[in-house]
Amino acid sequence: MxxxxxxxxxxxxxxxxxxxxxxxxxxxxxxxxxxxxxxxxxxxxxxxxxxxxxxxxxxxxxxxxxxxxxxxxxxxxxxxxxxxxxGAITPSGHSAACLCGCHSQDGAGTRHGFKPMGGWRxxxxxxxxxxxxxxxxxxxxxxxxxxxxxxxxxxxMCPDIMSTGFSGAERGRVKIGDTVAVFAQGPIGLCATAGARLMGATRIIAVDAVPARMEIARRMGADHVVDFSKADPVDEIMRITDGRGVDVAIEALGRQETFEAALRVLRPGGTLSSLGVYSGDLTIPLGPFHAGLGDHTIVTTLCPGGKERMRRLMEVIASSRLDxxxxxxxxxxxxxxxxxxxxxxxxxxxxxxxxxxx
Amino acid sequence: MxxxxxxxxxxxxxxxxxxxxxxxxxxxxxxxxxxxxxxxxxxxxxxxxxxxxxxxxxxxxxxxxxxxxxxxxxxxxxxxxxxxxxGAITPSGHSAACLCGCHSQDGAGTRHGFKPMGGWRxxxxxxxxxxxxxxxxxxxxxxxxxxxxxxxxxxxMCPDIMSTGFSGAERGRVKIGDTVAVFAQGPIGLCATAGARLMGATRIIAVDAVPARMEIARRMGADHVVDFSKADPVDEIMRITDGRGVDVAIEALGRQETFEAALRVLRPGGTLSSLGVYSGDLTIPLGPFHAGLGDHTIVTTLCPGGKERMRRLMEVIASSRLDxxxxxxxxxxxxxxxxxxxxxxxxxxxxxxxxxxx
Amino acid sequence: MxxxxxxxxxxxxxxxxxxxxxxxxxxxxxxxxxxxxxxxxxxxxxxxxxxxxxxxxxxxxxxxxxxxxxxxxxxxxxxxxxxxxxGAITPSGHSAACLCGCHSQDGAGTRHGFKPMGGWRxxxxxxxxxxxxxxxxxxxxxxxxxxxxxxxxxxxMCPDIMSTGFSGAERGRVKIGDTVAVFAQGPIGLCATAGARLMGATRIIAVDAVPARMEIARRMGADHVVDFSKADPVDEIMRITDGRGVDVAIEALGRQETFEAALRVLRPGGTLSSLGVYSGDLTIPLGPFHAGLGDHTIVTTLCPGGKERMRRLMEVIASSRLDxxxxxxxxxxxxxxxxxxxxxxxxxxxxxxxxxxx
Amino acid sequence: MxxxxxxxxxxxxxxxxxxxxxxxxxxxxxxxxxxxxxxxxxxxxxxxxxxxxxxxxxxxxxxxxxxxxxxxxxxxxxxxxxxxxxGAITPSGHSAACLCGCHSQDGAGTRHGFKPMGGWRxxxxxxxxxxxxxxxxxxxxxxxxxxxxxxxxxxxMCPDIMSTGFSGAERGRVKIGDTVAVFAQGPIGLCATAGARLMGATRIIAVDAVPARMEIARRMGADHVVDFSKADPVDEIMRITDGRGVDVAIEALGRQETFEAALRVLRPGGTLSSLGVYSGDLTIPLGPFHAGLGDHTIVTTLCPGGKERMRRLMEVIASSRLDxxxxxxxxxxxxxxxxxxxxxxxxxxxxxxxxxxx
CATH class of the missing domain: 3.90.180.10 (Medium-chain alcohol dehydrogenases, catalytic domain)
Structure with a gap:
């Protein structure tokens, strides 16, 4: 060697x-x-x-x-x-975090078995x-x-992009008949769009401004594509949904404006599933947060890893569900x-x- | 009449x-x-x-x-x-929100059946x-x-205080063996403490500074009571948990400082269950949010209502689980x-x- | 009039x-x-x-x-x-069963609010x-x-067939990457097949013996169709899955033999989702039940009803996800x-x- | 050495x-x-x-x-x-089963990573x-x-008895205000009773006929103890619940008669959580099964293992929640x-x- x-x-x-x-x-x-x-x-x-x-x-x-x-x-x-x-995330399998199903926060070797982002090695x-x-x-x-x-x-794309993108839909608990918005259609956002489609969402609204990405978003399963450079995406999504808003809003960029837009289009009781990596403090605006009384759920996810996750993602490819x-x-x-x-x-x-x- | x-x-x-x-x-x-x-x-x-x-x-x-x-x-x-x-919240039972199990956001009579806080009449x-x-x-x-x-x-206390307080533990999905912190021990926080106890948390840390409330917190099930006027509650909770942090943090006041402290003591993968009514925008600090990669869940809840909820809460009283x-x-x-x-x-x-x- | x-x-x-x-x-x-x-x-x-x-x-x-x-x-x-x-099931919305989310067992007017199949009127x-x-x-x-x-x-098909069939996949908690078997491809089984596909199953095995039904099963999303008149379906499914078995087995006929076959192909920890209406006692065979130690889940479901369910199913049709x-x-x-x-x-x-x- | x-x-x-x-x-x-x-x-x-x-x-x-x-x-x-x-069950942590959270069916070293009861070594x-x-x-x-x-x-008792008994309540998803029946009060049934209490059940009905066990059942948290040698336990439980039945029925013996009684007292939409190790085929009687239309859930569980499970159970002891x-x-x-x-x-x-x- x-x-x-x-x-x-x-x-x-x-x-x-x-x-x-x-x-x-x-x-x-x-x-x-x-x-x-x-x-x-x-x-x-x-x-x-x-x-x-x-x-x-x-x-x-x-x-x-x-x-x-x-x-x-x-x-x-x-x-x-x-x-x-x-996977991008390589959990040990034996830490307390892993044994709780929280493999990405693997704290193998630490005192309590949890370490922020510890699975990312x-x-x-x-x-x-x-x-x-x-x-x-x-x-x-x-x-x-x-x-x-x-x-x-x-x-x-399985080790990170698909795993992360799909987790946006999975952690958002997308259900058959859901309306879902996905903010940003970079590789991860595109896979979030595909994930929402795979889980049964019936109205998927993708947001971006790059024509090529918008085009691929449709191939990945978006029913509507909103060009944020041409119209306010919050207004557009509320128009498309006839004022109802979405059941699940997926943030796939990591910016205050997309996080906030995701919250603004979310129906009461809905879930904001955040995939972005933020670079500063986030602000939750009082109004769309309904002062804390909207029965909202906000979840963040670090790319799920481990061989079984990888096997399942490859099954998605092998079964021609997604290319x-x-x-x-x-x-x-x-x-x-x-x-x-x-x-x-x-x-x-x-x-x-x-x-x-x- | x-x-x-x-x-x-x-x-x-x-x-x-x-x-x-x-x-x-x-x-x-x-x-x-x-x-x-x-x-x-x-x-x-x-x-x-x-x-x-x-x-x-x-x-x-x-x-x-x-x-x-x-x-x-x-x-x-x-x-x-x-x-x-x-209950304080009186859902119709027939709106789309109710049929989704989201009774507090009841939008009976509205176009889509969801209305923020609509169940509170x-x-x-x-x-x-x-x-x-x-x-x-x-x-x-x-x-x-x-x-x-x-x-x-x-x-x-059933119509609002118990229902809201308990929901802090319920929406936080407290499990047997969990460590839970409850920020503020007003009537709702005290019931959140009691709810965490009822659901099997084994280490419950209550935070307040009013001696009478701190005393009742113990009777409601707190294992530790932290006086925030005497020590920084984040430091104290991390000390009590030996640096591990908590599985579930319940916010029961509605202020930036308690929301933020709840996030700071939360272990990766943990749940912040927010009960407070906020009066301004909230800030999520980047660090304890792990830039969006901590597998966190943040949930808010408006007091669950309806007769079955009330029946169950009265069962808690009748069975002497809580006074x-x-x-x-x-x-x-x-x-x-x-x-x-x-x-x-x-x-x-x-x-x-x-x-x-x- | x-x-x-x-x-x-x-x-x-x-x-x-x-x-x-x-x-x-x-x-x-x-x-x-x-x-x-x-x-x-x-x-x-x-x-x-x-x-x-x-x-x-x-x-x-x-x-x-x-x-x-x-x-x-x-x-x-x-x-x-x-x-x-x-819907075929018309819940009241206000019984204890409805307020628990168990609308099909609606006991409106009964002492405790639960009535077996009470939503079916x-x-x-x-x-x-x-x-x-x-x-x-x-x-x-x-x-x-x-x-x-x-x-x-x-x-x-929305009031009963789709609602029931889809519930087979939903109650089975089909996940992205799952392998699912659906026993019998009558109208409800066909919709169970479609539901499994909509929820992200990547290997769907449909079982029947009527050529026309087998043909439609493929159009509904089956990856494999097993003709039980030509081969033992348990053997065939174990062969197709290379001995692994399925994550979710859906029974859509209501007979001992299909119920039992569903259990026999189920991997440890899997879910048997039963839709059939049985006409006699059922037997759970000891072996495939692993003597009660297989971490199995068996669920039955009566067709979910209510207007929100109907709205979602019509969204599936309107969005061209299924015809x-x-x-x-x-x-x-x-x-x-x-x-x-x-x-x-x-x-x-x-x-x-x-x-x-x- | x-x-x-x-x-x-x-x-x-x-x-x-x-x-x-x-x-x-x-x-x-x-x-x-x-x-x-x-x-x-x-x-x-x-x-x-x-x-x-x-x-x-x-x-x-x-x-x-x-x-x-x-x-x-x-x-x-x-x-x-x-x-x-x-724990009695010693999962590897790295099999497909473990990575799915199904540690007790660990199939480390097998082709697909699942093995019935494989965690029990x-x-x-x-x-x-x-x-x-x-x-x-x-x-x-x-x-x-x-x-x-x-x-x-x-x-x-942590390695097996508590872990198994508690899992009866956990897999039954006992909630605050639930009525729970536990069939048989051997060591595991007693811990199931304790687990139901810890999770917030407000009416716990324990069934046995040995006076010493019936006495300990009360100390473990039972509100009612039914002596099956003196009265039919199904009749007694329906009487105690005023005809309503129970939300969760836990079987802790492994016999047809207790399994069947558990089903007979279960309300529509309820969960039968089975802990027993059976020695023959089981029969599900058509009537209480509502011909498969009762929205029932039947779950079986093999003693959860792994060090995090053990840590949590020892926390229950250390916090004086249970002796x-x-x-x-x-x-x-x-x-x-x-x-x-x-x-x-x-x-x-x-x-x-x-x-x-x-």
Whole structure:
């Protein structure tokens, strides 16, 4: 095995570079994956810009598709050479948080077993997926074999984008016959739209202003697409719903204005399901909050992980319920990942997601 | 039957006076109740001060205990002379909101069947309970017979205080073994404490600074009582929980500082159950909100109503699971209700709740 | 208004005849509907055969589509001439059962407010829909306006077939990525298949032996169709699922063999959602029940009713998520309803559902 | 360390003997526990009698209290010498079943990750706790430190009895104000009674015929105790509830007659929560099942395990919400375990549970 590998490393704010790193050692519960395809996430751009702090020298990326290169001594149930994915979130399976079903807040090794965002390790607290090789911790909890019929690009959205987007609909408890609004149609918002459709919503209103995204929103299941650059989305949604508002409002951007709009279109007793990563305090306006008397539910979700989640998402793809390939708009070899960051961070050329292949 | 009755009427901000009013007509679905005991709520004080707008001339009050005087022509299943209560919230039972289980947001008569706080009618949109007689709409949905063994004062907290307080624990989905914090130990907070206890929380931390309330909090089931005038309650709760935080945090005051403290002590994946009536926009601080990635749930609740809710709450009293009589600290005849308002609005003499008997 | 109307009346076992009846009186909470389309249900055939007892002289039928002819004096929010449907189940909205969300077991007028199947009144305890006119009780809880764009036949399955079938998936809590088996593809089973698809199941296995039904099952969303006349369905489902079994098994026939097969294919921790109407005691076999240690859930459901349910189901049709018109295979005028019963009861000519138009 | 240890070994039907066995090897994820207290379960008696098959030579017992003797090389977060318990069910944490929250049906190592009762390993598929030492698999998922203030006997019911009994109430979703019947007041039924009380049931009806158990039932929270030897328990419960029936019926014996009685007293829409281990097919009688139209829910549960469950149960003890010591009626040293089996299997001398101390 090669002693060195290439990896996209966070050097300092505004500098992620492709460099060489030693191959990781494989502990008893780990698996070493040879990455065959990965991608860049909006969160990685936050890291690039220094808005989300990670250790210097860390390999970035949390969306791995690959092949098992080597299994830890205590790992059973897999074989080397198997094609696998792992979720962006890699819970241990054994912390108090995991045992409560709250895997993303995994606090394995902490005093009480809960740690905010503790399940997010790749490219955050341990080396990530934008590299030739990736060490997957707690492999038996996290490695999900890829069905033979599916290509790398077909499953590339499963580790984060689909899991997060779908969770917007799931945590919102979308029911048959619901009216749902989804604010922002970036990759995650598009998957939230698809998730609402999959769960039985009968009127789905997607909000964005980028024509290509608006077009894909319809393919993902939106019944109405509101262009917020042309009309106030709150007014439009209230018009479309004849003044009723929506049962579930999904926020998929992470800004005060979309959070607030989501609340303003929510019917009494409805659920605001928030997926966005915010960068400042949020304000809940008194009026649409009905002074705290509206029987509202506000939920936030960090991308569900674990192999069973991955298996289910791949089933969605395999059963032709959803095709996420339209989200992959550009492709780069790992060697050109810096170029890919430049394109993606600046949202040029209509980019939605890039596929990176070592 | 007398043609006139006495009622506590909102005249203008800072003036609620006892005056005469005509007896109401009884429609086919209504019931006329002769009030035997009622009380004053913090919300009534907001109305008194002009902070919550109601029509001038409205009778105030939403916590009725009484006797059926007359039944509407279409009302079946009750008899005149029966002792009954009705909830502060009197849903129709037939709106879309009610059929979704969201009775408090009842929009009977509206286009879509949802109306913010629409279930709250007494002393808000129709004449209320601080009077000799009260007209109860949708009587078959709302009248709950009082078990013979229970006195008026034993059930006086059911229509609002117990129902609201308990809902803090219920909507927070308190489970056996949970740690729960309850911010503020006014009558509703005290019942939230009792509700958390009833649902199996094993560590209940109540926060207040009034010695008498702190004392009753223990009787209601608190394991720890934190005096916020002596120490920062967030620090204290984190100390008591050894840094873990709480599974459910109940806000029972309606202020930014308690809402925020509730979030700060909440473990990842926990639920903030808000009961307070806020008077301004709320801020969600970025840090304890984990930028939207903490798998948090925030729920608000308007006092559940309807006769089945009332029946269950009276069962709690009848089964000796809880005695709310310690909450009734003062008693007044209806003729002296203005005096009662003065005492209660100014929170004098250690008042928690007053019983008003016409 | 005519003083007499035509109605399909249960005379005695094996005799349902079309005869004249007086027009009903309209009470304050009622609405009189002029039926424009209705249908015959399998339950009606049980009544015909004397297997389910109803009073002699009762008008049969519980699936009404019509026009409001006259509103009771206390009914608000509708107008005469409006096109409406009502559910097969017509809850009062105000009983304890309704206030608990258990509308189908409505016990309005009973001591405790619960009555087994109490919500089912049409063609069971009061006159039903196979007539020129139908009296709808508790009209404000039950009348759902039909969107203009939808024809009678488009909504004809909503009152019972869709509501029941969908509830099989809903009560089974079908989730994205679930594998679901549906035993029997009669009209209700077909809608259970459609419901599972709408809720995000990714592998749906439908079981039947009638080629036409098997064909429609695919159109309704089945991924696999098992012909139980050619292979043991338990074996086939275990083969299709590679030995895993299903997450949710829906029973839509009402026989021991399908109930048992549903249990046999259920994975540990799975849910058996039973829709069938059984005619004898059921046996739970020890082995597949894992002696009571399999963390199984078995749920039964009586067709959810009420106007909000009907509104949501019509939204499913209006949004083109599902077209139930293929289920209507035959059409008869009311005058020939006896002929329709003969065809339907004997399941001749590939009949699925008949549309009856007065 | 000693090379041999004493263990209660299943030799053949009707023979469990105390004998010597080699000390187990400690794998990387295991922990070796020195047992300080354990007990005998009804299931062990089934094993003794040959009614439940296990391998000859297996050490019996699944209720361990002890001290960590040695930790596997990959186990972190514990230290040798720590007092701990582990649940009767020891899930891996990483199977598909575990990741779905269905830990007791853990299928670690199986093709699909689900295995009926797969989480039950101690004294079933691996050596159990009636020995001087016990090897705990997946130690990080299963070892729960005992608070210093609690004695061995105080926590002895946590691994199985409390966890199972409480789950009867939890899976039954007992709510504030519920009426609950618990059939049979053996150790598990008594804990089901206590669990219903902890969750807010206001009328709890316990059924048994042994005076000592009936007496303890009251201490555990029963409001009524029905002696089935003196009156038909169905009749009695319907009388006590004035004909209403119960919201939740808990079966804690595992016999047709109690299962059936539980169904007969259940109100429409209620939940039958079954804890019993059945030894033959069960019959669901058509009438009380309302032919499948009663909106019933029937749930079965296998004792929830895992360290977080254990932590919560010990919190119940530590917070004085419940004292299970009255369930321990007899004490034996491990050397006399055969005598303990004889007493317990024959239910002599009013035995409820025996404490066994090596």
């Amino acid at each position: 090669a002693r060195k590998m290439k990896a996209a490393i966070f050097v300092e704010p505004n500098r992620i570079v492709l460099d060489e790193k030693p191959m990781p050692d494989v502990g008893p519960l780990d698996a070493l994956i040879r990455i065959t395809t990965t991608t860049i996430c909006g969160t990685d751009v936050h890291i690039l810009k220094g808005e989300y702090p990670v250790a210097r020298g860390l390999t970035i990326g949390h969306e791995p598709v690959g092949v098992i290169e080597k299994l830890g001594s205590a790992v059973e149930g897999y074989q080397e050479g198997q094609r696998v994915i792992a 790749f490219g955050n607290t341990i080396d990530g997926a934008q590299a030739e090789y990736l060490l997957v911790p707690d492999a038996m909890t996290n490695l999900a074999p890829i069905p033979d019929a599916l290509s790398d690009e077909q499953v590339l 996420t390939r339209p989200l992959v708009t550009h492709r780069f070899p790992l060697d050109r990942i810096e170029e890919a960051y430049d394109l993606f961070a600046n949202q040029r050329d209509g980019v939605l997601k890039v596929a990176i292949a070592p | 007398a043609r006139k009755m006495k009622a506590a009427i909102f005249v203008e901000p800072n003036r609620i006076v006892l005056d005469e009013k005509p007896m109401p007509d009884v429609g086919p679905l209504d019931a006329l109740i002769r009030i035997t005991t009622t009380t004053i709520c913090g919300t009534d004080v907001h109305i008194l001060k002009g902070e919550y707008p109601v029509a001038r001339g409205l009778t105030i009050g939403h916590e009725p205990v009484g006797v059926i005087e007359k039944l509407g022509s279409a009302v079946e299943g009750y008899q005149e002379g029966q002792r009954v209560i009705a 007494f002393g808000n949109t129709i004449d209320g309970a601080q009077a000799e007689y009260l007209l109860v709409p949708d009587a078959m949905t709302n009248l709950a017979p009082i078990p013979d063994a229970l006195s008026d004062e034993q059930v006086l 709310t009589r310690p909450l009734v600290t003062h008693r007044f005849p209806l003729d002296r209700i203005e005096e009662a308002y003065d005492l209660f609005a100014n929170q004098r003499d250690g008042v928690l709740k007053v019983a008003i008997a016409p | 005519a003083r007499k109307m035509k109605a399909a009346i249960f005379v005695e076992p094996n005799r349902i005849v079309l005869d004249e009846k007086p027009m009903p009186d309209v009470g304050p909470l009622d609405a009189l509907i002029r039926i424009t389309t209705t249908t015959i249900c399998g339950t009606d055939v049980h009544i015909l055969k004397g297997e389910y007892p109803v009073a002699r002289g009762l008008t049969i039928g519980h699936e009404p589509v019509g026009v409001i002819e006259k509103l009771g004096s206390a009914v608000e929010g509708y107008q005469e001439g409006q096109r409406v449907i009502a 049409f063609g069971n305890t009061i006159d039903g829909a196979q007539a020129e006119y139908l009296l709808v009780p508790d009209a404000m809880t039950n009348l759902a306006p039909i969107p203009d764009a939808l024809s009678d036949e488009q909504v004809l 139930t018109r293929p289920l209507v295979t035959h059409r008869f005028p009311l005058d020939r309803i006896e002929e329709a019963y003969d065809l339907f009861a004997n399941q001749r000519d590939g009949v699925l559902k008949v549309a009856i138009a007065p | 000693a090379r041999k240890m004493k263990a209660a070994i299943f030799v053949e039907p009707n023979r469990i003997v105390l004998d010597e066995k080699p000390m187990p090897d400690v794998g990387p994820l295991d922990a070796l526990i020195r047992i300080t207290t354990t007990t005998i379960c009804g299931t062990d008696v089934h094993i003794l009698k040959g009614e439940y098959p296990v391998a000859r030579g297996l050490t019996i017992g699944h209720e361990p209290v002890g001290v960590i003797e040695k930790l596997g090389s990959a186990v972190e977060g514990y230290q040798e010498g720590q007092r701990v318990i582990a 101690f004294g079933n598929t691996i050596d159990g706790a009636q020995a001087e030492y016990l090897l705990v698999p997946d130690a990080m998922t299963n070892l729960a430190p005992i608070p210093d203030a609690l004695s061995d006997e105080q926590v002895l 299970t010591r009255p369930l321990v009626t007899h004490r034996f040293p491990l050397d006399r375990i055969e005598e303990a089996y004889d007493l317990f299997a024959n239910q002599r001398d009013g035995v409820l549970k025996v404490a066994i101390a090596p």
